[in-house]
Amino acid sequence: MSYLLSILSLKVLFPLLLSMAFGVFVGAMPGLTATMAVALIIPLTYYMEPLTGLAMVIGVSFTAIFAGDIPATFLRIPGTPASGAAVLDGFEMNKKGKGALALTLDLFCSALGGLIGVLILIFTAPPLAEVALKFTHFEYFWLGVFGLSMAAVLSRGNTIKGLLSALFGLLISTIGIDVTTGYPRFTFGITELMDGVSFIPAMIGLFGISEVLKRLSFRESLDLPSVKINGKLDVLEALKLMYRNKFIIIRSSLIGTFIGALPGAGADIAAWVAYGAEKSLSGNEIGSGSPRGVIAPTSANNAAIGGTWIPALALGIPGDSITAIVLGAMLMYGLKPGPLIFAQSKDLVYQIFAVALLVQIMLLPVGWLGIKAFSRLVSLRAGVVMSAVVLFSMVGSYAIRNSVFDIWLMALFGLLGYVMEKINMPLAPMVLALILGRMIEDNLRIGLIKSGGSIIPFLTRPISLILFSLIVLTLLGPSIWKVVRKLKD
Amino acid sequence: MGWSDLILSLSCFALSGFVFYHSRFFPKFTVRGEKLPGPSFFPDLLAFLILIFGFYFFVSGLTSLFKAREELRSSLFKGVSLYKSLSFVIIIGVGFLFYPVLKIFGSVIGITLLGVFLMRFMRVRWFSSLVYSVVLALLIHWIFKVIFKLPLPEGVIFSLLRG
């Protein structure tokens, strides 16, 4: 409590608020990521006290991950990779005119998910970090496969085309330098492809530009507001929905925190896994604009941020690209992240925790303003909004690595996305496969190098075995359940 | 669904053929005399699976074509209009022209031009499209160049003016 009071000074609060406002901006803009924002802020913080600097980083990262869901819901453009899964039901709800409700729900779930993640960070960081260390290539391989098995769940009702979509995504992810031999595959001498197809432009193209192309097919609709918003931000309705689905929030936040705590996986994978888990548990209702399909991924991605700080503080190992930058900054401040930080810099660590808790509360008003401002913008004529979307997507794709090639890539993926939806091939499995492809391939092959070509460690190590059983359960669970029920009758 | 299935299956065949052809040139991977899955292992596996899906869609496409000849044969080009194809060309074209235009006119004027062009195409009136495009261009310039300090091109025209 005394720590909570100690951060309530203007020196901390003002920069924190500023950074959160900035976070809304960065998150909502496709192509600007929270990582870029943090890299921008860190040099400024060298002239501040460590706490102020870290508070700004925490403020930006939580807010940006939430704000990424705003354009995902209104325009089907994920603002950050972590919002990929929020696109699905959020945008469907928006189509029914319930975009504002979806986002209110999203905001509350983000804050609550973030809160759960931070609480887990506070109370179980060291032991959880030890568990995370147990993960190596064998486990990450299965985690990747587990994530990918969600592709089958995601495309239920259209499984065959969904699986093909995932296969295409996996194949695209093999483009680039092969990690075990350093050999460039399918790059045809294009230097920009050496590191593979960059994910963010591909995702913006698949989801966002294809949607613009679809809208263009209905000329008359261009004169209407791009998004119809029925009613106000319905807080009461959102709270009711949350109460009814409280276990989903808790479950998704736990999944999110744990995946975030793994050094090899982050908020994007967390959101997909939480979404997939909810879909496989509560059936086909999710995917057609169900509030549950909004609750699961949005709680999980904010919870994951708390998770990424677990190995960072407890072991000095970055949980994702943001904490990697933070660890560098901490060294600059003269702090030594690692097992000793809890003893050596106890005050600061607890102050960081206090800031992280405070951010969840402040997220509510800041996020609310963000939703307000954005819904004002998207109720302009569709012609204006769609043009702006196209231009922003292009600058954003360019901005990721200052590459003109990525603009072309985005446009081509837009076309691909349009064609795929035209022939009823779901997009989500491909996006998921693009995230996970390298994770699966690299970990499988590096694992095999480690074991000398034997697959036994993939099956006998305890965590591997657990993950493997989880996969079997998700894929075959529903059918087994059916058989069991039939036998009972 | 007949025709689209057939086209999909042909794309699958083409894609897996392409992968099989190229992966032959990938190096082998041996560690201490033991052959391990190399760079071609994963792409080949995927290509093989895609090939199987290709056969599936080939069969399903053919059968549904035979089942319902009349309606499906014509359905391939249903809904393809001049306007629609034009809109594709324009969006993709803006993607390819985006950087060259900015290179010539600089980011602010370039984005304004592209914005007006897109908005006019999307039925926005001249005046509003000009106003919105200018605001948009300034906003983009401000966010990306002033705050994030990204090297959006300054414009050949300005460099010439400056000498």
Added chain:
Amino acid sequence: MKKLLWVVVLAVMGFTWVFTLSAWAAYPEKAVTVICPWGAGGGTDRLARFLADELSKKFGQPFTVVNKTGGGGAVGHAAGAYAPPDGYTITIVTLELATMHWMGLTDLTYEAFDYIAQVNEDAAGVTVKADAPWKNLKELLDDIKANPGKLLFSGVAAGGIWDLARIGMLHAAGLPVDSVKWIPSTTGAAQALTELLGGHVHVVTCSLAEAAPYIKSGQARALAVMADERLPAFPDVPTLKELGINWSAGTWRGVGVPKGTPAEIKKKLEDAIIEIANSEAFKKFMETNGFGIKVRRGEEFRKFVEEQDKAWKTVLELGGYLKK
């Protein structure tokens, strides 16, 4: 009221734009781009941002860092080398410039650059987990000799600098280079160190600077450093040469400009960077980040890169990474 607000906002944005168009002057008369071939937040990026900051102060023009990542450094180096040679694009060149063209990742060689100055050098180390059975390097090497193929080494992707350092060390110690297994790490030293702490690999050969936080916190131990002399930050860690193995290796960073940049601009930049490199602020920055300082002026730096280019070719050949 609302309209007024809009006008104010637009006016502010308009002004910032006009000001970035900037005035006329001698070099640099406009913003200079500093290309960093590696991602935001990494060591090279931090160095780039520090240098850019100091250069901005010196010249009164913004030096902006641009991360052009990809292709194991190939994309950024190529962008820097093929930019117009007018001094408005400078590049933080790193060791990969001397290795990647041998691996067939790019056609770009060190000859595409003119060299301004080198500012950093970090020697590779031999780091093991705190509770590892080997007390010193000799025990480790004996273990490798007795059980070839058993130990797992890591640090970077296959063919990366720490892999090459490992190959060179084994070769110099008279062991076959495949007597340990190299576990490629996809995201560099951080991932390899994670694996080390988790007990999934045995030895990491990344720079001692990168391993420093874990060594200082007692989670890991350094058995040796691949430098010519002991590092000031690690006075207890012996060099390979002291242990009778004639090998040293490490990464380096410096500043380059496209070939053909006017001599007076190069001179201006070189003087500025040498001045920065000798400043207290720079020393403090490098120390807190754990980077080693090594300053070479333009001509000297060029010769060094040329030597490096030849030296790494032999090592790449040993590792089987050389593209014929």
